[in-house]
Amino acid sequence: MSEPLLMKGNEALAEAVIRAGCRAYFGYPITPQSEILEYLTAEARERGMVVLQVESELAAINMVYGAAGAGVRAMTSSSSPGISLMQEGLSYIASAELPCLVVNVNRGGPGLGTIQPSQGDYFQATKGGGHGDYRLLVLAPDSVQEMADFVFDGFDLADKYRNPVMILADGALGQMMEKVVFREYDPKDHETAKPWATTGKSGGRERNIITSLHIQPEKMEDINKHLQEKYRKMQTEVRYELIHTDDADIVLVAYGLAARICHSAVEMGRNKGLKLGLLRPKTLYPYPYDMVRELSAKVKGMHVVELNSGQMVEDVRLGVNGKVPVTFFGRMGGMIPSPEEVLASVEARIAQLHDEPREEQIYA
Amino acid sequence: MPEVAELQPALEAVWTKPETLTETRMHYCPGCGHGVVHKLLMEVVDELGIRQDTIGVAPVGCSVFAYQYLDVDMQEAAHGRAAAVATGIKRVLPDKYVFSYQGDGDLAAIGTAETIHAANRGENILVLFINNGIYGMTGGQMAPTTLIGMKTSTTPEGRETATMGYPLKITELLAMLPGVYSVSRHAVYSPNTVRALKKAITKAFQYQKEKKGYCLIEVVSNCPSGWKMTPVESNKWLEKNMLPLYPLGDIKVEGTLVQPVQKKEGQHS
């Protein structure tokens, strides 16, 4: 383990990228994540990594395709508008089963939107995002420590499943400074054999072909089935954190920055005698449906808090499946609610639960 | 398939397939230039003995299936993204030979940005650019290289410049960039042109070995299906109509711009 260091989220992430043995980074500047490109550029030469500022996010994701297809750990990072540009490439990468890491430091949208933190890209990240029937494995950090940790986990998971992994962060996590400890990690111990990589057809082997083209529908369906089988296997990777859920009446569900705010709101509520708990998914795909289901059997209600108009709440409802009311509170457009605001929304819900137990969404 | 020698033991085989071309029957239309360029490319790979060190990129277009025929490691790229994919490969495997094989729609329309920036960075790759003046794969629509007045399914009255602009001579444009080391324009409609193209491909791989930078070879080719002509007609039409605008020859040699070879007088449009 390293000494604890005080770092910005984006820089901690970038440092972890190098320590994880990433060999190639391709990126295009966009706020609030350009520090990743800048940090890696400054470190690249000495630490043996290809770092390239390229002409667009379109180019970046396709360079990741090429480099990952050539068998190395490769990645890109961007923020919402840039991630939108990458969707075609991500679809190709998912189909060709190339392991890689993509970081989205989510900002407010739609459109050019704002550079302030947002969770508006939840659907895009967790439901495929581009065309076709595919999934990314999505990790949602809530601290500078996890910005670093999830890079190591992300590359390992990408290699394990030959699947693109996304770290879905937000501008606040990228910019905030916190203590971070880098884990002991020797990339050599984490190397995966990649006999499928296009490194040159040598040693009498068959040629390797990286492709997503399967013109016969029968063949394409086989590929689809294979991918779906893989996604089923990925369900075992579910990760989450539970806070005060043992005796909770109301469980808040939130990830990333929203979860930090909810954590404070839960503690404030507890001080007032409200039995609140928090479920914080760390993986957004796979989603902890089982834990949501389990909790819904013993609480009076679930309250979802997001920095969007209500996206993850749909997954919570799938898990709850009508057992208890699921309510929602969100801010949008880069606005961040205070813990007081969140607690007030919970209290309003509790009051309502008694007279009118139905599902509802409110926006501040 | 039985060998020629088995069928006609008394006859000598005068045509052999390069070892690095697979047995798979090509799907290209009769008379299409793609097949000829594939064969030449693999002949060169065989002759240079670099099959184990060569990685190709084929983006969407009629040649998206190139990996079925070229017996080297290959990556299929999204439409227009071949230069980016090739960059990704070459940057992490700098000692391998990397080529892309792109149509005019791919290289000069949807992939223009990737094309120009790969060239401008002087990526040490070989780009084979098949200019048939049309979108073959999608059924013969206008390409950026479509000639003025040329009929396609989206220019039924012929391309007119007022609304559709001009044929894009992207090869000349790329040649101007300092990162570009070698640029030439070739064809495959006659034995002489075939021989010249083979020489150019050989040279380009040698340059790549010496890490000279970006090499571009345009092949002015035909699309009998899209042009709605027989193969023979298409080659005649190509010579008469395409070459005046896209003259064959060297455009940039070892980093220095040279005059394109001029066609006979009266053939300029």
Ligand SMILES: Cc1ncc(C[n+]2csc(CCOP(=O)(O)OP(=O)(O)O)c2C)c(N)n1
């Ligand atoms: C993003 C995207 N847009 C459009 C297409 C459809 N498409 C496939 S090939 C092609 C044009 C191919 O023309 P060219 O690159 O000149 O190659 P050719 O087929 O003539 O050899 C188009 C438009 C696609 N596959 N992807």
Ligand code: SF4
């Ligand atoms: S459509 Fe045109 S470019 Fe495509 S294979 Fe047929 S002749 Fe060749």
